[in-house]
Amino acid sequence: MGVQERREREKEELREIILDAASEMFAQEGYANVSMRKIADKIEYSPTTIYLYFKDKSDLLNQICEETFGKLIETVAAIEAEDSDAPINCLQKGMRAYIEFGLKYPNHYEITFITPLADFLGKEIHPYEGSMGQKAFEHITRQVVGSMKAGQIKKGDAATISQTIWAAIHGVTALLISHQDFPFVEKEILIDSVIKTTIKGLQA
């Protein structure tokens, strides 16, 4: 009775096709500028087929976000793996990786981290517990705890410090993406400044 398994595999394949198409289009044209019909056109199915695989457009978005988070986690995990460095350097590299990830996939970053909840009023809010977002954040926390134990940043509540770091790196990433009309100083200089200022501010 392998027939059921094959069908499930086929369903999963189409799900992935939809997800990939939507992801690429969202990343290229922005969430608001991609309609369900456009996605359907691209994958050569009728628009309503998408609704057999995803609850609605924002669900499609959420699932893409989970994938994007996954990529970010991989990147940060790789840095953590080559743990030759002192924890504080590891932390610093992780911060830089986060920002560069955002700037490399601005539209994915947008839909994952920037797009405000207000756009999804009335939509089901995906729970944080168990999400990729939680895992991504745990990486920061782990590096913070490590740096704290090594005496390289001041002792304090790990959650507070992790969130402070997140605020800083999200801040610069979001601004660079959303305010391209603003006369920022040279990008690398600003990123450097944000990272260094934050680390210095957290030192013992």
Added chain:
Amino acid sequence: MGVQERREREKEELREIILDAASEMFAQEGYANVSMRKIADKIEYSPTTIYLYFKDKSDLLNQICEETFGKLIETVAAIEAEDSDAPINCLQKGMRAYIEFGLKYPNHYEITFITPLADFLGKEIHPYEGSMGQKAFEHITRQVVGSMKAGQIKKGDAATISQTIWAAIHGVTALLISHQDFPFVEKEILIDSVIKTTIKGLQA
């Protein structure tokens, strides 16, 4: 021949009525959830009338943003005025005022600072030069230069430092607004941490 002046006054009044209605609705329900027809209903005019006063929906938004910016500037200017304090304290108060402003008017903050450009692809990007945004930023810069001269923060490029500060305060504000599902530590503690970390990171 005061008739022409009265007409101009009347036009300006209706413009203000539209702006106020839209501003309130955007702030209450979010930009994406307010349609031109809903605004028209509220002011008891036909939807197309709005287009006689504003180029399109995003123009309406931009003009509201200018107003919102204006309010923020007033708040920050008031702090600057009572310059009894040391520049660094002034700067710190300004940062707090910015964040609190954002949290008090989350939807206005959203449409002014968070909403990504991608939502306005193809729309005319309002120039930064001469905008309220420029003025608001100049306040930060002024306080930075003051603190630098007073030897209370390290010497360096004022633009870079100002933008670093902006990144930090925008980061925490944007996160608190957009990620209400995230288990943040107590709001006041986080805000404190961001401000203190940034200031400490910038000290000489």
Added chain:
DNA sequence: GAGTTTTACTTAACACTGTTAAATTTTATT
């Protein structure tokens, strides 16, 4: 292998959206 049931997908439609062109009402001028 024919008939039935289940699954996958599509067509048609609803109630919206931003926006424009044409028609109309209101106001001012002659």
Added chain:
DNA sequence: AATAAAATTTAACAGTGTTAAGTAAAACTC
């Protein structure tokens, strides 16, 4: 009162997300 100008509206277009009903295809049963 008739004409010109300005302000506002009606009607329409082309698009949106989404749902209910209908159709085609595959799988199962006999």
